[in-house]
Amino acid sequence: MKIAMCQTNPVLLDVTANVESTIEKINKCREEGADLIVFPELALTGYFVGLNYHKAALQMDSYEIRRIAAATRGTAAVVGFIEESQSMNFYNSALVAVDGKLLFAYRKLNLPNYGVFEERKFFASGKHIKVFRLFGLNIAVFICNDLWHPSLPYLGIAQKADIFLTLFNSSEGSMSDEFSNIESWEIINRFYSRIFGIYNICVNRVGEEGPEQIRCGVSHNGDTSFPDAFRLPEVAKSYHFWGGSEIINPFGQAIYSAKKFQEDTVLGSISKDMLRRKKIVLPYLKNDDPYFTHRELGRILYASGEKQP
DSSP states (O other): OEEEEEEOOOOTTOHHHHHHHHHHHHHHHHHTTOSEEEOOTTTTTOSOOGGGGGGGOBOTTSHHHHHHHHHTTTSEEEEEEEEEOTTSOEEEEEEEEETTEEEEEEEOOSOOOSTTOOHHHHOOOOOOOOEEEETTEEEEEEEGGGGGSTHHHHHHHTTTOSEEEEEOOOBTTSSBTTBOHHHHHHHHHHHHHHHHTOEEEEEOOEEEEOHHHHHHOOOTTOOOOOOGGGSOTTOOSOEEEEBOOEEEOTTSOEEEEOOBSSOEEEEEEOOHHHHHHHHHHOOTTTTOOHHHHHHHHHHHHHOTTOOOO
């Protein structure tokens, strides 16, 4: 299977421009033979959307989403965006479209709400880990902080996932001076590939967002008059998204890497034979028993008369 990682620099809150750029990249990657094209988290909006999140949201039956789905004829794509449900909840989501058809939107489950991150203020949490099948392989989608909650990747493995698609927006300096986002993502991406024996396709974005971009950003309806109340008070400086998208093989080795701090599109091939080889050589999950996990969780959470630590 041929994979394209599209490491983009979205224009903050300019959904129209980002949709056009996304469709252009899908068309180009399809022409170059890509079977699956992966974009970063919130590729259609940018990250620091603040209280303007609802202005940049799209419903699954919106014209923009239908255009992106139609562009996947002859290929497949996963694209991060802000989803508005029919019940008017808003989600940090990733649409999955295959051969012109929209399959579903994966909704981020583990929403950060600390430091510069305020996603839980704006978004509802998803409810399911969904897996789709492409070219005989099972593919699970995760968004950024989902991978920092180990039970979520395990739920993908319990559904026999062969591939993780990890969409994220990671910037320098957004945590603390003692914490390197670049180093931490390199560790976590390799960890899951090596332990679970899966391909991990990790797509980050690039670009800069800060007070000036947030103040002067353009919403998809062209409105530029954002009062200060619509800004994130924590965003007092500019944040540089570092890119470095990677495809990690089942042995935990980076086999394709994108540039750091600049837009890039990288095409690479993955092999079902490599997945098979890892299961033979290092069958870590051979005796995994999700029923045991289920029983233990039931005991821990619901056992009557037992005092838990």
